[in-house]
Amino acid sequence: MSVSKFLCRVLCSFLGAGGLGLLPALAMAAPQLDHISLEAGTNSKIRMLRVAVQAHWHDPVATFERMRLTGHWDTSLAYWRATQYRDTPGQKQNITGIGISPVLRLRGKGGTGWYAEAGIGIYLLSRHYDNDGNKLSTRLQFGEQIGFGYVFSNKWEAGLKIQHFSNGSLKRPNNGVNFLLVKVSRPL
Secondary structure (H helix, E strand, O other), rough: OOHHHHHHHHHHHHHHOHHHHHHHHHOOOOOOEEEEEEEEEOOOEEEEEEEEEEEEOOOOEEOOOOOOEEEEEEEEEEEEEEOOOOOOOOEEEEEEEEEEEEEEEEEEOOOOEEEEEEEEEEEEEEEEEEEOOEOOOOOEEEEEEEEEEEOOOOOOEEEEEEEEOOOOOOOEEEEEEEEEEEEEEEEE
C-alpha cells in the first residue's frame, strides 16, 4: 500500500470516528467555534467556493511589544469547478473537499486592524484533480496558505490569500493547484 493511500485511510478513519472534533483539543485550542467565513477564488480554468469555521486559540503563541502571534483552527468544506477536465475545453469536473488547518496570525495587540497569516493543513478531495494539464494523483492533499486581511471593530473580517494544494510528492504526478481567494468572515 502506498504512503498516500495509507494516510488517506487513516484520515478517513479518524474523521469517521469523530476525530475532527478532537483536533482543537489536541492543540490546546478553544473547542468553541467563533467565526464562519465564505471564500471565493480562482485560477486558470478552475473556480473554488469555500465555507469554513474557525476556533481561535485562547492564548497567544507569542507576544511582542506591539503585536501578538495568535492562532486558530480552520475547518472547511470546498467546492471546485474545473472547466477543462482531461484537457478538453468546456469539459467540467466537480470536486468537493474537506480540510482542517492550524493557522498562525500576526496582528496588533488590540485585536482589530491589519493582520498577516499563514497555515498548512490536510485536505481530502472527492476525486483526483485532472484539469488543464495539471493532475493531482491522490485525493489526500496538503494545503498551504498565506494571506492578509483586516479585522473591523464589529469583529467582521475581510482578507485576501493564496492557497496551494499538493500531495507533497507522495505520488506523481503532483503538479499542484494554486488559488487566489477573497474571504469575508463574521463572528458566530
